[in-house]
Amino acid sequence: MTDALNAALAKAASDIEKTLDRVLPPASGPEARLAEAMRYACLSGGKRLRPFLTLEVAQLFDVTPSCAYRAAAAIEAIHCYSLIHDDLPAMDDDDLRRGKPTVHKAFDEATAILAGDALLTFGFELLAGQDTHPDPRVRLELVATLALASGAHGMVGGQMADLAAEKSEGELDLHTITRLQKMKTGALITAAAEAGAILGKASAEARTALKGYAHDMGLAFQIADDLLDVEGRVEETGKAVGKDEARGKATFVSILGLERARAQAELLTEQAIRHLAMFGTRADLLVALARYVIERKS
Structure with missing residues (x-):
């Protein structure tokens, strides 16, 4: 299954790259630099885990591939916007992302802010388009779900909580870190x-199962990220490591220690997999994905 997952991830990443390349064409005129920065952020490789998740869940319900790719591209656009802004000097102040200079280093801070803003709104533009789904109620629910x-109350709120945590004089507990990461990453x-x-x-039962799967996998993913910050190498991760400890940042690893954090990630992974039981072998790649997120090196 590892080989099958690697092949599926590679194909999805390539297809998403082509989709983004098509829907984000170069521009001319004063906005050309903005379009270049947007493309730089989105066409710089990466795991494409979030769009892969959309595509794999969509196939469980026989969704038309072209519709699934548009929704997946929208989610990746919003994810890329968040990375641009997270890397800014006012946030995490990172110089490297996906093995390349961050957007504010490759361009400038103002262009990076605008590129992030543009990708955020572009994600919703994609979802609202009729080509994403013929039923307007489906498109509206996609927009509402991703906005939330x-x-x-989600990613941006989690980033604010993360910034506040860095300035907090008291030690954060496991509950607070879990809530923060559920918002910021999960x-x-x-x-x-x-x-x-x-x-x-999908039925309410299927949606509940998939939300449970993604919730547990998202926390396991973040714990794996915290472990990589301690144990990873820049050559493999494509970004700076050791940042959290240097900044005195509270993480799953700093609270639980390496071994307990690793054990918690494994427990969450098995919980995530159990949520998929109702889908049988059709969810085999989602099962493999849950195990991949805690074994990855980047």
């Missing part, structure tokens, strides 16, 4: 799974 996951991962189910007009 991306905004003050919300968009869960929305990616939900998007595939929404496109397929």
Whole structure:
């Protein structure tokens, strides 16, 4: 199954890259630099885990591939916007992303801010387009779900909580870190799974199972990220490591220690897999994906 997952991830990444290349063409005139920065952020490789999740869930419900790819591209656009803004000097102040200079280093801070803003709104433009789904109620639900996951009650709220945590004088507990990461990282991962189910007009039972899967996998993913920050190498991760400890940042690893954090990630992975039981062998790649997120080196 490892070989099958690697092949599926590679194909999905290539197809998403082609989709983004098509829907984000170069521009001319004063906005040309903005379009170049947007393309730089989106066409720089990466795992494409979130769009892969959308595509794999969509296939469970026989969604038309062209519809699934548009929704997946929208989610990746919003994810890329979040990376641009996270890397800014006012946030995490990173110089490297996916093995390349971050957008504000390759261009400038103002262009990076605008590129992030443009990718955020472009994601919703894609979802609202009729080519994403013929049923306007489906498109509306996609927009609402992703807006909730991306905004003050999801990813952006989680980033604010993360910034506040860095300035906090007291030690954060496991509950607080879990809530923070559910918002900052987990919300968009869960929305990616939900998007595939929404496109397929899945039953309430199926959607609940998939949300549970994505929720547990999202937390395991973040724990794996925390472990990579301690144990990873820049050559493999494509970004700076050791940042969290240097900044005195509270993480799953700093609270639980390496071994307990690794054990928790494994427990969450098995919980995530159990949520998929109702889908049988059709969800084999989703099962493999859950195990991949805690074994990855980048």
